[in-house]
Amino acid sequence: MPLELYERNGWWWFKGRIDRLPTGKYYRQSSGVPSSAPERDAQAAVFQFEGREIKRDLVGDEKALTFADAVLLYPANPMEATDLQKILPHIEDRAVTTITPQEVRNLGATLYPTGSTDSWQRHVVTPIRAVINNAHDLGKCPPIRVKAYSKAERLKQDRVRGKQSRVEKVPGSWEWLLAFRTKANRYQAAMAHFMFVTGARISQAAAILPDDLDLQNARVWMPEAKGTEAQWVDIPMDLVVELANLRPRRPRQGPHGKTRMKEARVFGYASKNGVYKAWKTACKNAGISEIMPHAAGRHGFATEMLVRQKLDARTVAKAGRWSDMALMQKTYMHEEDTSDKVQAALRTGRVQATKAASAKARKAKAKSA
Known part of the structure; x- marks a missing residue:
């Protein structure tokens, strides 16, 4: 019998056998078309299904599988x-x-x-x-x-x-952060502070809920991200005080942000997408470089710890939740003032070599005398 359409639980289903297939397999399944749609739409879906099954029988499963x-x-x-x-x-x-x-x-x-x-x-x-x-x-x-x-x-x-890709990010710093916080709204000021001292991604910061805070023990439950499991992360006391005085708010959502989410967020944003416009405005008003959240936070954390404070890589990788220490050093650590450091090292080397040569010459002269 040919495939026959019928309605079931709000969907168009079909049952029966495909006459052109010698196997005689019996089918009984949904067409994927809701019953609210016209029957012709369901019939078209059944015809497509028949075509795929016939092709599969002729050329095999692998050749019949389309990208769709x-x-x-x-x-x-x-x-x-x-x-x-x-x-x-x-x-x-x-x-x-x-x-x-x-x-x-x-x-x-x-x-x-x-x-x-x-x-x-x-x-x-x-x-x-x-x-x-x-x-x-x-x-x-x-x-x-x-x-x-x-x-x-x-x-x-x-x-x-006509544009360069892979432009190296400029990492955040304490100087940049303090200037940014003078012009940012209190939620973005707290978010920037949080990301810089924890190495959090902006998606993680935006997702934090009031229940994720354990301020008595100075820690935050950090959401998972990019294969790193959720975990408790310690935070400094000045951030504890700031978060204790930051009232969680319900972010706006939907077309034109007309409605608010039922669930409040610590930093008041539904996702990272709502952060950027006000962030750029704060940078402009503060008269500082436009360093975006990921560079200001996670890149800034790595560079601050590794380059400026000279902590060992293993400690920083653990604190910043990097599973690949080499990736952290290659991507997130940014050397600073490299040209000045190199020129200073060259001058130092030259002075040392000149002094050594002079001392050697004096010794040779004294020996010959």
């Missing part, structure tokens, strides 16, 4: 979902096994012609690779490996877009 099918198998987060929406129109009907690494790399320039190669990697290569390799983990297709863009490719694309 693989996306449905992948548990994408909101950011990945946004990226995949832009990618899908270009390769959704392609069998996953026919998608080549070079094609994936080339798609970056198609989607983001004025973007950097880092943007291509983040918004194109990474989500496509994640979708296909997830399907591989489920036994649906072979894996895919896509090599990173080279330095030459990065520089070439920078010339095309």
Whole structure:
């Protein structure tokens, strides 16, 4: 019997067999179309399902799996979902096994012609690779490996877009922070202070709830981020006092920020996205460099501890919750006044060498006399 549509629990379902398949398999499942939609929409979904099943029978599961099918198998987060929406129109009907690494790399320039190669990697290569390799983990297709863009490719694309990528961040400092706090609102002033002394990411700071504070013991329950588990983090006493006097507020949300969230946040922001505009205004009003939250906080923490206060790397990595000490030193530690230090060292070396040469000459002269 052909596949037959019927309604069940608010959805269009279908049951029966596909006449063109010799296996005679019986199907009974949802079409994925709600019953509020016209029956023709459900019928179209059933026709698509039949086509996929027939193709799978003819060429096998691997060759029949399209990229769109693989996306449905992948548990994408909101950011990945946004990226995949832009990618899908270009390769959704392609069998996953026919998608080549070079094609994936080339798609970056198609989607983001004025973007950097880092943007291509983040918004194109990474989500496509994640979708296909997830399907591989489920036994649906072979894996895919896509090599990173080279330095030459990065520089070439920078010339095309007329803008340098990978501009080194300027880290925050106590001097910058104190000036920023004079013009920031009290919530952003406290947030900047918190990030600088704990190395927190802005997403973590924005997510902190009143129940996450244990001010009696001078500590905060830091939310997880990028593979680092949630944990208690000690805070200095001046920040304890500031947080004790900071009334949590319910952030605004929805179109034009007309409604407030039910849940209050310590720093009063629903997410990191609501921070930037007022942050830039505070920098401008304070007459200081526009250092954004991640550089002011996490980069500032690492540089303050490692370069200015000269703590050992292992201690700083543990305090700042870096699992990879080499990454911390390579990415988050910024040497300061390097040119002045090098020139001073060269002058010192020259003076020392000159003195040593003079002493040697005096000894040689005394010996010959």
